[in-house]
Each structure stands twice: as structure tokens, then as C-alpha cells.
Amino acid sequence: MDTIHRCFILILSASAYSFAAAPEIEKxxxxxxxxxxxxxxxxxxxQYREAIDNAEHDGASNELLAKAMNNLxxxxxxxxxxxxxETWYLHALDAHAKSAGPEGANAVSTLINLSELYRRMGRLxxxxxxxxxxxxxxxxxxxxxxxxxxxxxxxxxxxxxxxxRYAEAQALVGRALQIREAQGLTxxxxxxxxxxxxxxxxxxxxRWQEAKVPLERSLALREKLYGADHPHVASVLAHLGLIYRxxxxxxxxxxxxxxALAIFDxxxxxxxxxxxxxxxxxxxxxxxxxxxxxAEVFEKEALATWDTIGQSGTLGYASGLNNLGExxxxxxxxxxxxxxxxxxxxxxxxNAPDHVNLADCLSNLAGLFVSQGKAAGAEKxxxxxxxxxxxxxxxxxxxxxxxKRQLILLYxxxxxxxxxxxxxxxxxx
Numbered sequence: 001m002d003t004i005h006r007c008f009i010l011i012l013s014a015s016a017y018s019f020a021a022a023p024e025i026e027k028x029x030x031x032x033x034x035x036x037x038x039x040x041x042x043x044x045x046x047q048y049r050e051a052i053d054n055a056e057h058d059g060a061s062n063e064l065l066a067k068a069m070n071n072l073x074x075x076x077x078x079x080x081x082x083x084x085x086e087t088w089y090l091h092a093l094d095a096h097a098k099s100a101g102p103e104g105a106n107a108v109s110t111l112i113n114l115s116e117l118y119r120r121m122g123r124l125x126x127x128x129x130x131x132x133x134x135x136x137x138x139x140x141x142x143x144x145x146x147x148x149x150x151x152x153x154x155x156x157x158x159x160x161x162x163x164x165r166y167a168e169a170q171a172l173v174g175r176a177l178q179i180r181e182a183q184g185l186t187x188x189x190x191x192x193x194x195x196x197x198x199x200x201x202x203x204x205x206x207r208w209q210e211a212k213v214p215l216e217r218s219l220a221l222r223e224k225l226y227g228a229d230h231p232h233v234a235s236v237l238a239h240l241g242l243i244y245r246x247x248x249x250x251x252x253x254x255x256x257x258x259x260a261l262a263i264f265d266x267x268x269x270x271x272x273x274x275x276x277x278x279x280x281x282x283x284x285x286x287x288x289x290x291x292x293x294x295a296e297v298f299e300k301e302a303l304a305t306w307d308t309i310g311q312s313g314t315l316g317y318a319s320g321l322n323n324l325g326e327x328x329x330x331x332x333x334x335x336x337x338x339x340x341x342x343x344x345x346x347x348x349x350x351n352a353p354d355h356v357n358l359a360d361c362l363s364n365l366a367g368l369f370v371s372q373g374k375a376a377g378a379e380k381x382x383x384x385x386x387x388x389x390x391x392x393x394x395x396x397x398x399x400x401x402x403x404k405r406q407l408i409l410l411y412x413x414x415x416x417x418x419x420x421x422x423x424x425x426x427x428x429x
Contacts, residue, residue: 029067031047032051035047062095062096063095088112115155116155120365131156146267156175159195163352188225192221202214206398230263231267238256242281272308276303315347315357322364324337337368345361358385359399363382366385369381382406386407
């Protein structure tokens with residue numbers, strides 16, 4: 001299964017108020033942001049920390065402190081220092097609350113950043129709570145057509161997408177796009193990210209041609225905004241690679257992945273998670289082309305990268321475990337594949353128990369059980385996979401039909417023909 005870092009927009013707090021009383025602190029914040037844009041994250045972090053120290057020493061406003069703390073949290077996120085990032089986001093929320101109360105509109109950007117941080121850490125319930133709080137604040141303070149609300153809606157859509165809740169995600173991102181289009185806000189990175197979300201939703205529903213339209217629009221917009229060799233461009237190239245692979249255009253997919261990987265490699269301070277995801281997708285592609293040795297190399301390197309940046313509890317990591325398990329199983333290394341499937345299943349059970357990727361992994365483990373003569377264990381896994389598919393996709397989907405077919409084959413192999421027949425007839429209800 002493929003992975004992709006989807007549709008997140010990191011929010012740095014802007015200057016929406018006067019800093020006449022703290023010009024030196026503002027200079028530090030401007031310099032820190034310039035360093036971040038240049039990819040000098042360690043230097044940017046040091047500047048933000050100095051700004052915070054000075055602000056606290058000089059008794060600066062809570063809102064100025066909140067701005068600096070939010071931005072430090074954002075840089076730490078990009079450095080994959082997730083625990084430190086959480087600490088500073090929470091400090092920023094405390095400062096926002098002291099300045100304007102816990103439901104003040106200035107807290108929204110920090111809530112969105114915190115939500116994405118939790119998502120990347122695999123803490124999905126906390127991620128959902130944070131972004132829903134941002135939506136509630138904006139609807140109360142700014143009404144239903146605020147551009148910032150569109151960003152929060154897109155963030156929640158990404159989270160629902162990751163968990164297989166496609167209909168809810170599509171409704172949210174559709175509303176987000178309508179808000180921005182109605183106000184003519186269609187020429188910036190935020191709009192491009194929302195196009196990515198919609199394209200990804202179409203892709204995961206096998207609507208390939210529909211997926212290409214928003215993704216190609218996003219690619220053109222990003223190239224216009226950032227140039228052809230920017231990580232923001234690479235992320236869309238990786239998206240398009242997924243579509244090319246699904247359509248059977250394997251050489252085109254490989255070219256797109258390798259182009260994206262080269263861009264991520266050239267920006268190691270800002271593209272490590274995306275680097276891992278692209279390696280993982282190259283592994284899937286290599287296995288599809290029959291090169292299991294190359295697939296194993298890519299998939300192990302992807303997992304090692306996720307481990308290094310502290311993302312071994314995420315859904316992307318779970319997909320990587322599953323993929324390496326598939327490669328090892330294809331090589332006949334059953335004893336090595338099984339613990340990988342089990343670890344992946346455990347991550348999904350905690351974070352996304354209704355996701356179709358969990359159904360895929362359950363089916364993979366069931367296949368190992370069948371090869372070992374463990375029919376009872378395989379049956380339970382396949383029944384669970386079928387239930388997930390029915391809930392997530394409905395009975396008319398290709399995924400549900402395939403999951404049912406696997407269970408029917410198991411019943412036939414076990415001479416349980418009456419159960420197989422009932423299941424076959426159930427297909428047409």
C-alpha cells in the first residue's frame with residue numbers, strides 16, 4: 001500500500017498587531033522566519049528561542065510570546081522534534097488564553113499546527129479534537145465563510161481521509177474550496193493544498209482521471225509559486241506517481257517518484273518524512289515490477305527513516321511495515337513477515353480501526369495463516385477485513401467483493417460449501 005504526506009499547511013503566526021514596544025524582538029522573529037524559509041532550521045530555532053527569552057525578560061505581551069512560541073513549535077516540527085514541538089505549541093495556547101481567553105481567534109493557527117503534530121505522532125483523537133476546536137472558534141467569531149475556516153476544514157478533511165472516512169472528508173474539502181473560490185483566493189499554497197486533498201480523495205476511490213485534474217492544477221500552481229525544484233512541488237509529483245502506478249504506467253510512476261525523491265534529498269531539513277514516504281512507494285512499485293530485492297531495500301530504508309525522525313507510531317509507518325511484510329512473504333520468508341503484519345495491525349487498531357488499509361493487512365496475515373494450515377485464525381481475520389470493507393466502502397465496492405472472495409475460497413478449501421454458498425448469494429443482496 002502507498003503512503004503520502006497529505007495536505008498539511010504549517011502556519012506561522014503573522015504580525016497582526018503593533019510591535020512598536022518590542023522592535024528588537026520583532027527583528028529576531030523576522031530573521032528566524034527568513035532562516036526557516038532558507039532551510040536553516042537549527043539557526044531559525046536558535047533565533048526563536050532568543051526572541052522568547054527576550055520577550056519573557058522584557059515583559060512583552062502575551063500575544064507576542066504566543067506568536068514566537070507557535071513559530072518555534074513549527075520549526076521543531078519540521079526538525080522532527082515532536083515532543084519539544086508539542087511543548088511549545090501548548091505554551092503558545094496558554095499565552096493566547098492569557099491574552100484573549102481560551103477561545104480567542106488568534107489561537108486558531110496554533111490549534112491547526114498542534115492538530116497536525118498529533119496526527120503525525122499517531123494521536124488521532126487529540127488531532128481531531130484540536131482542529132474541531134479551531135473550527136468552533138472560527139464559526140463563532142468570524143462566520144461560516146472565513147478563509148481561515150477553509151484551512152481548518154481542509155485539515156479535518158485530511159484526518160478523515162487518513163482514517164478512511166472518505167465521504168466526510170470530501171464534503172469538508174469541497175466546502176473549503178468553495179469558500180476560497182468565492183473570495184477569489186485561488187492563487188496561493190493554501191488553495192494548492194486543498195486541491196491536493198481533493199485529488200487524493202478521488203485517487204483512493206479509484207477515480208483516476210478525476211484525481212489528475214486537481215493534482216495537475218496544484219502542480220502548476222506550486223511550480224509558479226516556488227519553482228520546479230521545491231519540496232512543495234515534489235509532494236505533488238509523488239501524488240501523481242501513485243496515480244500513474246495505479247493506471248499501470250509503471251515507468252512514468254518511477255520517473256515521478258525519483259524526481260520527487262531527488263528534490264526531497266536536496267532539502268533534507270524539510271523533507272525527511274516525505275523522503276520516507278517516497279521510498280516506501282518506490283518499494284511498492286519495485287515489487288509490482290517483480291524486483292523483490294530492490295523493493296526490500298527501499299522499504300527497509302523507509303522504515304529506518306521513519307524511526308530516525310520519531311514516526312514509528314504513525315499510520316505511514318504501519319503501511320511501511322505491511323509493505324515490507326508483503327515483500328518478505330513473496331520471498332517465502334514467512335516467519336519474518338508475520339511479526340511485521342502484527343505490528344502494523346496493532347498500530348491501525350489503535351489509531352484507525354475502520355481503515356481499509358487495516359483490512360488489507362488483515363487479509364495479508366490471513367494468507368500467511370492459510371499457508372501454515374491455520375484456517376480458524378485466517379477465518380477470523382478475513383471476517384474482520386470484510387466487515388471493515390463493508391463499513392468503509394459498501395457492498396458494491398471492488399474491495400468488498402475481493403474480501404468476500406477470499407473468505408469464500410477459504411470456506412471452499414475447508415469443504416464448508418454451504419457457508420461458501422450463503423456468502424456467494426449474499427453478494428447480490
